[in-house]
Amino acid sequence: MPFFQSPPVLPDTWVSDVPLQEHLERLLPVDMLAGVRPQLAELGRLAATTLHDLAAEAERDQPRHIPFDAWGRRSDQIAVSPAWEELHTWQVRLGLCAVPYDTEATGYKEHARVVQMALHHLYGPSSATYTCPVAMTDAAARVLLDHADVPLRDRVVARLTSRDPDAAWTSGQWMTEREGGSDVSRTATIARQGANGSWTLHGTKWFTSATTANCALALARPEGAESGSRGLALFLVERIDPRTGESQIGDTIRINRLKDKLGTKSMPTAELTLDGAFATPVGPVEHGVRKISGMLNITRFHNAMGASGGMRRGVELAVAYSRVREATGSRLIDLPLHTETLAAMSVDAEAAFALTVRVAHLIGRAEHGTATDAEQQSLRALIPVTKLLTGKDAVALASEALEAFGGAGYIEDTGLPLLLRNAQVLPIWEGTTNVLSLDLLRAATRNAVLPALFEDLAARLGDADVVALAESVRLVAAERDRLMSDAQGWHAADTAVVQAGMRQFAIRLGRAYTAALLCEHAAYRLAKHDDDRAALVARRYVRSRLAGAAEWSRPDPAESAAILMRGHAQPQGS
Numbered sequence: 001m002p003f004f005q006s007p008p009v010l011p012d013t014w015v016s017d018v019p020l021q022e023h024l025e026r027l028l029p030v031d032m033l034a035g036v037r038p039q040l041a042e043l044g045r046l047a048a049t050t051l052h053d054l055a056a057e058a059e060r061d062q063p064r065h066i067p068f069d070a071w072g073r074r075s076d077q078i079a080v081s082p083a084w085e086e087l088h089t090w091q092v093r094l095g096l097c098a099v100p101y102d103t104e105a106t107g108y109k110e111h112a113r114v115v116q117m118a119l120h121h122l123y124g125p126s127s128a129t130y131t132c133p134v135a136m137t138d139a140a141a142r143v144l145l146d147h148a149d150v151p152l153r154d155r156v157v158a159r160l161t162s163r164d165p166d167a168a169w170t171s172g173q174w175m176t177e178r179e180g181g182s183d184v185s186r187t188a189t190i191a192r193q194g195a196n197g198s199w200t201l202h203g204t205k206w207f208t209s210a211t212t213a214n215c216a217l218a219l220a221r222p223e224g225a226e227s228g229s230r231g232l233a234l235f236l237v238e239r240i241d242p243r244t245g246e247s248q249i250g251d252t253i254r255i256n257r258l259k260d261k262l263g264t265k266s267m268p269t270a271e272l273t274l275d276g277a278f279a280t281p282v283g284p285v286e287h288g289v290r291k292i293s294g295m296l297n298i299t300r301f302h303n304a305m306g307a308s309g310g311m312r313r314g315v316e317l318a319v320a321y322s323r324v325r326e327a328t329g330s331r332l333i334d335l336p337l338h339t340e341t342l343a344a345m346s347v348d349a350e351a352a353f354a355l356t357v358r359v360a361h362l363i364g365r366a367e368h369g370t371a372t373d374a375e376q377q378s379l380r381a382l383i384p385v386t387k388l389l390t391g392k393d394a395v396a397l398a399s400e401a402l403e404a405f406g407g408a409g410y411i412e413d414t415g416l417p418l419l420l421r422n423a424q425v426l427p428i429w430e431g432t433t434n435v436l437s438l439d440l441l442r443a444a445t446r447n448a449v450l451p452a453l454f455e456d457l458a459a460r461l462g463d464a465d466v467v468a469l470a471e472s473v474r475l476v477a478a479e480r481d482r483l484m485s486d487a488q489g490w491h492a493a494d495t496a497v498v499q500a501g502m503r504q505f506a507i508r509l510g511r512a513y514t515a516a517l518l519c520e521h522a523a524y525r526l527a528k529h530d531d532d533r534a535a536l537v538a539r540r541y542v543r544s545r546l547a548g549a550a551e552w553s554r555p556d557p558a559e560s561a562a563i564l565m566r567g568h569a570q571p572q573g574s
Ligand SMILES: Cc1cc2nc3c(=O)[nH]c(=O)nc-3n(C[C@H](O)[C@H](O)[C@H](O)COP(=O)(O)OP(=O)(O)OC[C@H]3O[C@@H](n4cnc5c(N)ncnc54)[C@H](O)[C@@H]3O)c2cc1C
Pocket: 172, 173, 174, 175, 176, 179, 180, 181, 182, 183, 207, 208, 209, 210, 261, 264, 269, 425, 428, 429, 430, 431, 432, 433, 434, 435, 438
């Protein structure tokens, strides 16, 4: 009999994801979790079957630009995979963009973002990056609710947050131009007002993802407005001109080409020319950059959800493979060094989840008016930190996941290289690591948000005051003190020196805060369930990500095996 390698079988992603279930049990009221659990259980099964197959098909059948119709007329159609369309239908039915907004009807209220994250965590890794249009649609709803005039708001938000696949719209965001993405102050697109008072846009947008969306938020400079970011205004461009019912695509919106990207290949990302596209101002024609800050909060949170879900998927697949692949006479999962590698990945994935779900919790409270001032300040600092840390960790973990498959991880038709390609965009879009590090510095110096975050961190540690975690709590508290002292030194330091150190500072801050969250969760599990799985995870994260080499010198194979076995439940019968 010839020998063939066995492929990994993705388990039911709800059943196997012990950390997800545990964190939800701590964060959601009992009745609410009981209400949403059947949907999550069904989604966990679908993510490993129907959605997984749709995603694979969407990745195979990539979008195509059809510039002209058969008769030579400019049409600029983008043909997308039917599987991509079905992934849209699924996200609408799941209510991924509805859950944060129909919170009175569902009763989720301030917990809505945590519920959204649970759904996203299961759907995202099997969506072929449909999570990108989901992020932009959610963010557009937020911006329109906060800033649009009533007629525009009422007409469009209901569509963006609909649970009806026939009625639901998606939105894009058209910010980046050739002149800059991180720095939008050089935006060259002009907004021109006609004699009848309506506005049209003229210029080139350099990156427009989900270009088939029904509408998009676009930055443009009203004619005669001042240069720099202060002169920019925000507009909503609709694919179908609402005045005429005619498509603007191929006419006033021309698609120059689709980008040839490293990843996110199932999703069209185009370069566009706006040549008189009809657009509606979002509120008064001013303060465009201020308005998109609310949009960025949401898309950065989505980016972190995508990173966290993708990390769990990478470990899930690597663990599944380690159960079927043998080397030197043992299954990979029984080899101490491989177990050690997988345990490190599993801990990092849980850490990303813990940090992001904390942001979900705080956004939900902010949106429902229950967040304290201190929580809002903490959230302001946490959004850039969470986006940048999870983005970087997602790429590192995806790379490790491919290596865990040996040569198979490098072969396209195993589907594994996708993990790395799709992860690599996470540190780039919605603000690069450096841009977010400087955003943290801005929030710290202009809005003085760090004291609130340090207090918040201390409160998480205070809840973890148990013997089993004493050493970890001590190490995290010491790192917090060092970070506070570093930040206090900024006012006397050279600006260039402070800026040059910001990436390292932001990453250290993210790690320390995450460690505190893991300790808090571990203490809860010990007290409420007499369960030390989360304590193993917290201690390991602190030792590997915070402590010096001395504390981290002696591995513990039994502990690593326990982290893996108890964090990745095997569905019955498998
Ligand atoms: C697949 C994909 C899809 C995208 N989709 C969209 C979309 O739908 N809509 C949209 O508007 N945009 C989109 N983008 C664009 C994306 O948001 C930008 O590429 C990103 O914000 C970075 O901007 P940039 O390309 O101008 O890079 P730059 O700003 O030129 O950055 C280049 C480098 O300089 C660094 N840098 C920049 N400023 C500073 C600073 N002050 N200090 C230190 N370092 C700095 C950055 O960290 C980076 O490493 C997409 C990008 C990709 C890859």
